[in-house]
Amino acid sequence: MSEHHHKExxxxxxxxxxxxxxxxxxxxxxxMFMGIIAVLMSMLFRLQLAWPDTSFTIIEAFLGHHQTDGxxxxxxxxxxxxxxxxxxxxxxxxxxxxxTFSNLLIPLQIGARDxxxxxxxxxxxxxxFLSSIIMVISxxxxxxxxxxxxxxxxxxxxxxxxxxxxxxxxxxxLVSMSIFxxxxxxxxxxxxxxxxxxxxxxxxxxxxxxxxWAFFITAIIGVVSFPVLLSAALLLxxxxxxxxxxxxxxxxxxxEVLHYQGGSPVLFEHxxxxxxxxxxxxxxxxxxxxxxxxxxTNARKPIFGYRAMVMSIIAIAFLSTxxxxxxxxxxxxxxxxxxxxxxxxxxxAIPSAVKAFNYVTTLWxxxxxxxxxxxxxIGLVSTFVTGGLTGLVLGDSALDINIxxxxxxxxxxxxxxxxxxxxGMYAGIYHWFPKMYGRLMNKTLGYWHFWITIVCAYGVFxxxxxxxxxxxxxxxxxxxxxxxxxDLADIQIVITIFALVGxxxxxxxxxxxxxxxYRGEKATQNPWKSNTLEWTTPVEHIHGNWPGKLPEVHxxxxxxxxxxxxxxxxxDYLHGQDYVLQTTPLLEGEEES
Amino acid sequence: xxxxxxxxxxxxxxxxxxxxxRILNFRGVIANDEDNAKQGKYSLYFLVYLYAIMIYCLxxxxxxxxxxxxxxxxxxDDRLFNITFWLIGIVQFFMQFLIFYFTFKYKGxxxxxxxxxxxxHKLEMIWTIIPAVVLVVLIGxxxxxxxxxxxxxxxxxxxxxxxxxxxxxxARYAGEDNxxxxxxxxxxxxxxxxGVNMNDKNSQDDKQxxxxxxxxxxxxxxxxxxxxxxxxxxxxxxxxQMNCVPGMVTEFGFTPKYxxxxxxxxxxxxxxxxxxxxxxxxxxxxxxxFNYLLLCxxxxxxxxxxxxxxxxxxxxxxxxxxxxxxxxxxTVINK
Numbered sequence: 003m004s005e006h007h008h009k010e011x012x013x014x015x016x017x018x019x020x021x022x023x024x025x026x027x028x029x030x031x032x033x034m035f036m037g038i039i040a041v042l043m044s045m046l047f048r049l050q051l052a053w054p055d056t057s058f059t060i061i062e063a064f065l066g067h068h069q070t071d072g073x074x075x076x077x078x079x080x081x082x083x084x085x086x087x088x089x090x091x092x093x094x095x096x097x098x099x100x101x102t103f104s105n106l107l108i109p110l111q112i113g114a115r116d117x118x119x120x121x122x123x124x125x126x127x128x129x130x131f132l133s134s135i136i137m138v139i140s141x142x143x144x145x146x147x148x149x150x151x152x153x154x155x156x157x158x159x160x161x162x163x164x165x166x167x168x169x170x171x172x173x174x175x176l177v178s179m180s181i182f183x184x185x186x187x188x189x190x191x192x193x194x195x196x197x198x199x200x201x202x203x204x205x206x207x208x209x210x211x212x213x214x215w216a217f218f219i220t221a222i223i224g225v226v227s228f229p230v231l232l233s234a235a236l237l238l239x240x241x242x243x244x245x246x247x248x249x250x251x252x253x254x255x256x257x258e259v260l261h262y263q264g265g266s267p268v269l270f271e272h273x274x275x276x277x278x279x280x281x282x283x284x285x286x287x288x289x290x291x292x293x294x295x296x297x298x299t300n301a302r303k304p305i306f307g308y309r310a311m312v313m314s315i316i317a318i319a320f321l322s323t324x325x326x327x328x329x330x331x332x333x334x335x336x337x338x339x340x341x342x343x344x345x346x347x348x349x350x351a352i353p354s355a356v357k358a359f360n361y362v363t364t365l366w367x368x369x370x371x372x373x374x375x376x377x378x379x380i381g382l383v384s385t386f387v388t389g390g391l392t393g394l395v396l397g398d399s400a401l402d403i404n405i406x407x408x409x410x411x412x413x414x415x416x417x418x419x420x421x422x423x424x425x426g427m428y429a430g431i432y433h434w435f436p437k438m439y440g441r442l443m444n445k446t447l448g449y450w451h452f453w454i455t456i457v458c459a460y461g462v463f464x465x466x467x468x469x470x471x472x473x474x475x476x477x478x479x480x481x482x483x484x485x486x487x488x489d490l491a492d493i494q495i496v497i498t499i500f501a502l503v504g505x506x507x508x509x510x511x512x513x514x515x516x517x518x519x520y521r522g523e524k525a526t527q528n529p530w531k532s533n534t535l536e537w538t539t540p541v542e543h544i545h546g547n548w549p550g551k552l553p554e555v556h557x558x559x560x561x562x563x564x565x566x567x568x569x570x571x572x573x574d575y576l577h578g579q580d581y582v583l584q585t586t587p588l589l590e591g592e593e594e595s
Numbered sequence: 596x597x598x599x600x601x602x603x604x605x606x607x608x609x610x611x612x613x614x615x616x617r618i619l620n621f622r623g624v625i626a627n628d629e630d631n632a633k634q635g636k637y638s639l640y641f642l643v644y645l646y647a648i649m650i651y652c653l654x655x656x657x658x659x660x661x662x663x664x665x666x667x668x669x670x671x672d673d674r675l676f677n678i679t680f681w682l683i684g685i686v687q688f689f690m691q692f693l694i695f696y697f698t699f700k701y702k703g704x705x706x707x708x709x710x711x712x713x714x715x716h717k718l719e720m721i722w723t724i725i726p727a728v729v730l731v732v733l734i735g736x737x738x739x740x741x742x743x744x745x746x747x748x749x750x751x752x753x754x755x756x757x758x759x760x761x762x763x764x765x766a767r768y769a770g771e772d773n774x775x776x777x778x779x780x781x782x783x784x785x786x787x788x789x790g791v792n793m794n795d796k797n798s799q800d801d802k803q804x805x806x807x808x809x810x811x812x813x814x815x816x817x818x819x820x821x822x823x824x825x826x827x828x829x830x831x832x833x834x835x836q837m838n839c840v841p842g843m844v845t846e847f848g849f850t851p852k853y854x855x856x857x858x859x860x861x862x863x864x865x866x867x868x869x870x871x872x873x874x875x876x877x878x879x880x881x882x883x884x885f886n887y888l889l890l891c892x893x894x895x896x897x898x899x900x901x902x903x904x905x906x907x908x909x910x911x912x913x914x915x916x917x918x919x920x921x922x923x924x925x926t927v928i929n930k
Contacts, residue, residue, distance in 0.1 A: 059600040076897045151894045157841055158824040158895060164761065165896040251842030254780035254790070255761070255823040267825055267840055301701075302709040310719050332827070333838050334819075334845035337745035341738050348730050348737075352723060358690065359722040365697040367710035372634035372702060373626045380638070380698055384645075387690045391683035398733060400740035401676055404661075404669075404834040407827065407892045442624035447615060449630075453637060457644065464648050468656040473831035475892040483901030484890070485883035489659050489870040509608075513615040523624045530625070563709040571710055580709065595713045 010545075018128075020120030023543055025127050026105035027438055030431070032127075033098020034512070036134055039141075040089040043082045045505045050074050052491075052498035054480035068146060076479040080149040081167050083477055085141065087152030088175070092182055093137065095285040095423045097130045100186075100224075103288055103430050104193045104217040106437065110536035111211050113202025113553050115546040118195040122188050129185035133178045140174035148175035151477060153274060156249040156267050160241050163256045172242070176235050183232045190221035190228075197221075202535070204555035209584070211534050211559040212305060215312050216291025219319045220284050226323060227280040234273035241265070271333050275326035282419050283322040287315060289426020290357065290386075293379040295559075296429045297361060299532045300376035301368030302580050304560035304595060307360045314353035321350045331399040332406055340399040347397035351390070358387050369563070369580070373530070374448025378429035381456045382422045388460075389418025392467065407477075410470025413463045421459045428452075431515070436529050440541045441522030447514040451507065458504025465493050531581045534559050538585060556587045557594055568593070628704050635702030642695035649688070658870055661831050662863040665887065665908070666849035669834030671740045679733060747848045752816035755807070757889070758789045759819070759826035759839040762898035764889060765789050766807050770800030770923060780822060780841075787928050790822070799925040802918070807889065807906040809851045810914035819845045827893035830906065832858075838893055851908040858908075859885045 019025060046065070049058055050073075057072030068078035105123065109116055117123045140147040149167025150159035154175070162169035197210075197218045210218075240246040241262070249270045250262035298305040305311060327335065327343030361383045370376065392414040395401050405411065428451075435443050469490045474481060481487035481494075528537035535555070539547050561582040565573040576582055576589070588594060626634070664673050701707075754769035756778065767789055769775045776791050776798020783790040791798050809815050819828055821839035828847075829836045837847040858864055864885050871883045891902035909917065 063600065076900065080894065080896075080899070155825050155894070161824070164824050252780045253823055253841050254783050259780050259783070264842075266842055268843070300703075302703070304711065304713040306712065307714055307719050309714070332836050332847075334840045334843060337741065340745070341741060344737055344741065345734055348734050351730055352726050355726040356719065356723055360719075362690070362693045362697065363712070363715075363718065365694070365701060367712065368697075368701045369703045369707045369709040370631065370635075370698060370701050371626050372631045372638075372698070376626075377634060377638075380694060384691060384694050387694070388687060391687055394683055394733065395676065395679050398675070398679065398737040400672055400737045400744060401679065403744065403836050404672060404831060406836055407829075444618065445624050445626060445630065446618050449634065449637075450618075453641070456641065460645060460648060465652055465656070468652055468659065471661065472656075472659045473661050473829075475829065475890060477894045478900035480900055484888070484903065485871060485875065485880075486885075486888065488874045488883065489867065491874060493656075493659075509611055510615065513612060517616065560713065563711050565711055568711055571708065575708075 018124060020116070020124045021543075021545055022105045022109050022117050022120070022123060023438070025123050026102045028127050029097060029101030029105060029130065030438075032131055032134055033094050033102065034515075036089050036093040036137075037098065038512075039138070040086045040094060041505050041508060043086040043089075045502055046074070047079055047082045047086070048498040048501045050079055050480065052495040054482055077149060077166055078146055079479040080151070080165065080477065081146045081171070084149050084151055084154075084167070085137075085147050088148070088179075089137065090420065091152060091281065091285065092179070093130075093134060095419070095427070096186060096281070097182070099285065099423060099427045099430075100217065100220055100288050101127070101130065101189060102427075103213070103292060103434070104189070104221065106434060107213055107536065108193055108196050108217055109200070110437065110539065110547060111214050111534050112197060112200060112205050113535050113548075113555065114196060114200035115548070115552070117192050118200060119192055122192050126185045126189040126192065129181050129188070133182035133185060136174055136178035136181065140171050140178065143169075143171045143174065145169050145171060147171040153278065154238070155274075156238060156241065156270050157253055160238060160250060161253070161255060161260075176239055180232060180235055183228045183235075186224055187228055190224040193217055193221040194225065202552045202555060209555060209558045212294035212308070212311055212315075213288075213291040215315055216287045216294070219315050220287045223280045223287075223319050223322060224284050227277040227284075230273055231277035234270060234277075237273075238270065268330070268333055268335055271330050272326070275329045276323075278329065279326040280319075280322045282415070283318055285419050285423045286386075286426075287318070289382060289423040289429075290315070292426045292430040292433070293361070293382050295534070296375045296379040296433050297364050297383075298560050298562060299433075299530050300371040300373055300379075301364055302371065302562045303364055303368045304562055304564075305360070306363040307356070308558065308560060310356055311360055314356045317353040318350060321346060321353070325350065328397050328399070328402070331402045344397060344399040348394065350397075351394060354386075354390050358383065358390070371530075373432065374443070374445055374452055375429045375433035377449070377452045378425045378432065381452065382425040382429065384456075385417045385421045385425060385459065388464075389414055389416070389422065393418065404473075405470055407475055408470035409466050409474050409476055412476050413466035413470060416466075417459075417463050421463065425456075428455075428511070433530065434536075435515075435518065435522075436525030436541070437536055437539075439519050439522070440525055440543070441518055442525050442529060443514050443518045443522055447510050451510045451514065454507040454510070455504055458500045458507065461500030462497050462504065465497055469493055531579075533561060533581050533584050535584055538583065553585045555584045557582065557584055559584055561595065564595070568595070626703070631702040631704065635699040638695045638698040642691065642699075645691055645695070646688070653684075658866050660863075662858070662861060662867065664832070664834050665851060665853050665858060666833040666835065667852050668744050668849045670852075671736075671743065672834045675733075675736050675740055678736070682729065682733075744849075747816055747846055749814045749816065749848070752814040752848060753810065754816045754818065756789070756818045756820060757807075757828050757839070758822065759828065759891065759895075759902075760822035761824065761896050762891070762902040764828075764902070764904040766804050766904070767791070767924075768802040768804065768918060768921070769797075770802055772797060772800060775818065776801050776924075778820060783822075789820075791924060791928075793924065793928055799923060801924045802921040803924060803927070804921055805904075807904060808914055808917050809906060809908045810911045811851050811854050811908050813911065814848055814850045816848045817846060819847070824895050825893045826891050826895050826902070829890045829892035830887065831890075832887050836892060854908045854910060855885070855887060858887070
């Protein structure tokens with residue numbers, strides 16, 4: 003490509019930018035903004051759960067007419083958990099995570115000048131932005147935002163008579179999510195096309211870094227499953243506004259029989275979870291991909307079992323589309339289906355176990371550079387194991403009967419997809435911050451951020467398993483209506499304290515992030531001594547990523563600490579250093595790993 | 596008061612930013628050997644913390660757990676749960692040890708070299724096959740138990756309809772003929788709150804009640820209906836739960852094993868009740884006595900958190916006496 007500079011105005015550079023690096027930052031900052039809202043919400047409802055009878059000024063300040071004397075109303079409690087879930091799952095961990103890192107890393111790590119379609123990429127961001135705005139607007143609707151749970155099961159979500167949030171709040175939720183799905187589909191198609199078509203010379207699929215494998219497979223799951231949620235949402239819109247009966251039948255509410263005949267909420271559950279379960283992996287796989295890269299780089303060791311890692315990503319992705327029924331064991335569907343879904347669900351444990359063991363083996367005999375990104379990756383492995391193991395309990399239909407929709411489930415999915423994915427996201431931010439801003443984040447603050455966060459994460463979610471085993475259902479505004487749960491009050495208080503400390507500790511991260519943009523130490527070209535292509539680009543951003551020719555790839559991404567004689571640990575490093583860039587040609591007689 | 600609160604928040608944010616900017620003045624952004632040594636040590640401390648809370652919760656929270664299953668079918672649930680729990684517990688302790696101990700043991704140092712170790716088919720086979728074998732056992736037992744619980748074929752079972760609405764429960768016993776009359780929301784009128792079709796001959800001897808009584812040792816066959824939105828009938832002590840879905844009838848069944856009185860005498864229940872009553876006494880509330888409960892476990896609106904129905908399990912004779920005292924729908928509605 004010849005060196006011709008586009009004339010860039012402020013608007014084309016910072017707002018309607020088509021440069022993937024700028025778009026990734028836009029995704030990240032929008033995601034962070036939404037994340038702050040969702041964390042604040044969780045802090046508010048944790049206050050309610052710990053001290054249900056206590057008046058809080060902060061609740062008075064935030065919740066307006068949805069509270070009386072500093073005590074929130076049951077309806078707004080349900081709204082808070084609903085919006086917390088929606089924002090976290092979709093806006094932070096899907097768009098914020100995939101949007102940021104797929105955009106930043108796909109072109110940089112495969113050696114492309116930009117995404118296949120810069121224009122669609124820009125459209126994808128602006129649709130996401132629009133859907134975020136609509137979701138935020140829905141918080142200010144008179145009757146409150148959507149309150150039927152993030153799973154928006156009808157009839158509760160279909161009938162404003164059933165809960166106030168199912169009026170205008172729910173309408174805005176559906177509009178926002180429909181736009182969100184469009185954004186995410188456009189993004190995912192772009193990622194797939196880019197990975198398939200724009201790899202630089204020598205970048206065979208088998209040489210792709212695991213990050214790219216993860217983003218690529220994630221995009222495929224997204225394309226397969228998001229349209230189903232869109233159709234589910236559209237049918238719900240029809241039921242709500244045009245009198246159809248896809249999900250509704252035989253309903254008597256507010257003293258009258260409604261006209262709906264012949265629909266079934268179970269249909270909605272099937273459609274919803276056909277996205278809903280793959281969504282878990284849409285959230286998790288990019289985090290696992292980032293972790294693979296960060297652990298390998300910082301352990302100065304090749305990722306153990308590259309092929310097995312790729313195979314397990316593919317296996318997880320495939321299985322993720324045929325397990326949705328484990329959310330519905332007791333929904334009233336045929337028990338035989340329950341058996342099938344138990345079988346497929348528990349199978350996922352195998353590729354997941356392979357991944358966990360491979361991470362641990364990568365740590366073994368490494369030379370671990372404990373940067374904040376590395377610690378967050380190690381933290382991810384820890385929470386992924388903890389949360390994944392309890393999946394064996396929940397995925398077993400017979401056991402699920404009694405713990406379905408209890409706090410055990412809340413603890414399980416927060417650890418395995420919430421905390422893990424957030425840790426992956428933090429790891430990615432600390433690691434690739436120099437690629438975003440040409441500066442590095444402060445490590446002391448990074449360490450504080452990590453240790454406080456992981457201590458609090460376990461402090462919140464480990465005890466939560468046990469109140470679930472005590473039978474406490476989730477989404478209860480307070481447990482005071484049942485004397486049998488009175489002995490759980492102390493535990494709720496402990497959990498809330500951990501949650502508040504953990505939530506406030508994220509300020510450390512925000513400050514570190516925003517101050518480092520302007521005042522962080524200037525980065526060198528390859529600060530982490532990494533092998534992948536993004537570290538061969540100049541520190542200063544340029545449109546097109548590489549000045550002059552695109553790099554050529556000669557080896558896989560994980561030749562860390564490779565010796566002259568790969569079987570002799572005492573021999574010298576290849577090329578005299580503990581990393582070999584992917585652009586370095588193989589030596590004569592050298593075997594590719 | 597509100598102004599004070601805002602001032603406090605403002606000051607707190609100000610102070611934390613000031614502190615953070617001070618830290619930011621320490622340059623140095625990439626971990627050096629000193630950092631590695633420090634963070635490695637912290638990872639070991641963290642392992643201790645993690646073990647401490649894991650063990651503490653396992654021991655201290657035993658008392659808050661649900662007591663042993665009060666239904667015969669639930670016994671296998673408890674056993675399967677224990678097997679699974681021990682298994683994942685051991686793996687959890689082992690894996691967390693490896694993760695954080697390795698972080699400590701292999702912390703970076705410029706004199707160290709990492710081992711170049713990219714692949715081992717043998718190891719990967721081991722950790723593919725072992726989980727697979729273990730899973731076969733868990734899946735096998737789980738599926739057997741699932742079929743066991745879901746098998747509702749029992750001619751002599753007591754048939755009870757449980758009916759949910761925003762926000763409460765009704766129940767209807769099938770009466771002499773042990774067959775429930777047809778029900779639909781279109782029949783709701785006045786005191787016919789469950790929408791029973793009174794033209795159906797099976798409806799005449801049905802009995803609507805406000806609280807459940809179950810006979811010990813006899814299979815109970817529940818049929819669930821919902822009037823408005825999704826609810827879920829959750830009976831944790833019996834290891835039983837099923838969603839109530841408007842527009843369809845869902846089913847579940849179990850055989851109560853202990854009467855309410857017997858349950859109250861169990862050591863686990865006595866312990867838990869004691870704990871609860873310490874809390875209640877401190878708040879000056881009346882003391883708690885164990886009862887079986889049916890609670891709603893599917894988000895259903897404003898009063899979801901308090902939607903419940905009491906269940907009492909009694910000996911067969913007592914049950915027979917109680918049920919015979921309940922009036923039939925024919926006498927109540929067609930009066």
